[in-house]
Amino acid sequence: MTPHDTPFLAPPEEYGDFDAARAVVVPFPYEGGVSYGLGTGDAPQAVLEASQQVEFYDEELDGEPYKVGIATIAAPPIPADARHMLALLERTTDELLNQGKFPVIVGGDHSISSAPMRSVFKKYPDMGVIQFDAHADLRETYDDSPLSHACVMARAREMTPHTLQLGIRSMDVEEARLIRREKLAVATMRQLRQGLFDLPAALAALPEKVFVTVDVDVFDWNVIASTGTPEPGGMGWYEALDLLKMIFHTKHVVGCDVVELSYRPHDANSPYAVAKLIHKMIGYRFAASIPPA
Template identity: 40%
Template sequence: MDSSHEIFPQPKQFLESESVTPYADAAVVVVPIPYEATTSYRKGCQYGPGAVLEASDQLEAYDEELNTSPCHDLGIYTCAPLADSNEHPTLAGDAMVTQVCDGIVPFVEDGKFVVAIGGEHAITTGVVRAMQKVTSESFTVVQIDAHGDMRDKFEGSQHNHACVMRRVLELGLPTLPIAIRAICQEEADLIREKNIPVFWAREMADNPDWIDQAIASITTEKVFLTIDMDGFDPGFMPGVGTPEPGGLGWYEGLKFFRRLFQTKQVIGCDLMELAPVPGSVVSEFSTAKLAYKLMGYWGESQGKKP
C-alpha cells in the first residue's frame, strides 16, 4: 500500500468536528472523487480528496471575511467517494465519466451546491455533464489552471487529464481559461481558431484590471467553476502534478472568486489535482480552506447568512 494513503485517511465529513449535517438539511454536498489514471508527471492525486477532508477538520468554522460560520449557516454533507481508483484500479475513460455524471445528477436535481474534490482533472468532464443534464440554460465553465488542457488526445486517451477542456468545449459550452501559462502548439492553434478568451498568467501579473475584464467577458449568467490546483502559485501550492512557476496568489484568487459569486450564478465547482506531499500539509490545508471559502461565497450569494 502507498504510504501516502496511510498518512491521509479519509474521514466521513468535511469539517466533521464542527458540523455533521444530514443530507436533507444540507445546502452543500461535498463529493470526493479519488480517481487517478492518466497523470503524466508527479502522481498521487487519487489521495487528494482524503487529504483535503482530513485537513478540513483543522479549519476554523468562523470566516472572518464573511463574518459568519458557513458550515452552520449552510449545512455540509459529504457523500461516499465516486470513481475511486484506489478500490477500482481498472476504472478509466468513459466508464469513469459516466459514473461521476450519474453520481452527481441527483445532487443537482435536489438543488444542492456541489463541491467536487479530485482526483485528476479528467473527472471534470463527468461533473460538467451532470450540471448540463439538469441545468436548462447554457453556462460558462471558468477554468483556473496552469495548463490549457485542450489537447484532443494525449498518451492514447481522449479522457486524459490534459484533454478535459477539449471535452467540455465539445459539449457546446463556452469556457474562460484563467492563469494559463503552459500550452502546446495544438492548443495554441485551437485557441486562435475558436477565439477562446484566455487570461494568460504573464499578462495578468501586469494588469490590475484583469478581474473586471475576466468577469465582463463571461457571456452567460450561469457559471461552473473548475479549479486545477496548479493554477495557483506553487510557492504556496506545491502539492500538484506539474508545478508551473507563476500563477494566482491566494488573496488575488479569493478576490476573483468572491466577485464571480457576487456577479454570476455559480451552479457548482470542483477542485482538482491536489497531490499530497508526504511530510507537509500546506497544499491540502490550503485546498480545504479554498473549498470552504467557495462554500461561504456561494452562501453569501444566496443570502444564507444570519
C-alpha cells in the same frame, strides 16, 4: 447517499445532515488520467482530514459558512476504466443537482471534471465553464487518450462554447493556435498580472449559470506545492480569492470542483490550503444566506 466517516469541516451533526445541506462535498479519488506526478488518488482524504483544522468562522464574510449545511458523502468504488468512472461521477452529480444541492467535487485528477460538467450541461444547456489552471488543457488527445487530464477543456468545449480560462501559463503550439483562431477567452497569468485582460467583459460574455473548475497547479508553489504538473509563477492566495469572489458575486455558480492536489506525506500545508479554498468557495456561494456572527 452514504455519509463519509471524515466529514468536511466536521460541523455540528445537524449542519452535516444530507437532507438539510445546501452544499455536498464529493471526494472522488481517481488518478487514471494523470501524465506526470502521482498522488491525486490519496488527495481527497487528505483534504477532508485537513479541513477539520479549518476554523468555522470566516473573517471576510463575518460568519460561519457551515450553517448553510455542508454534507460529505462517501466515494463509491471507482472503476479503473475512464468512461465508466466518468459515468459514475456524472450520475452522482445528476442526483445532487436534481435534489437542489451545490456539488463540490474533490479530486482526483482533472480528467474527472468532464463528468460534473456534463451533468450541469444536461440541467442547464446554456452554461459556461470557468477554469483556473496553469495549463490550457485544450488538446484533443494526450497519451493516446481523449480523456486525459490534458484534454478536459477540449471536452468542455464539446458541451459549450462559453468558456473562460484563468491563470494559464503552459500550452503547446497547437493549443496556442487554437486559442488565436477561435478567439477563446484565455487569460494568461502574465496578462492578469499586467492588467492586459478585461475580466469584467469576459465574465459578462458568459451565461448566467457557470461551473467552476480549479486545478490547484494554478497557484504559486508557496500556496500549494504538491501537484502533479507544477508550473512556476502561479497565483497568490489573495489573487485567486479576489477572482473567485468576483465570479461568485456576478454569476450563478451551480457546481465546482477542486482537482490535481497530489498527496505527499511530508507536505501538510497543501491539503490544508485546498480545504481552506473549498471553505471559501462555499462561503462565497452562499454569502447571502450565512447568518452574521
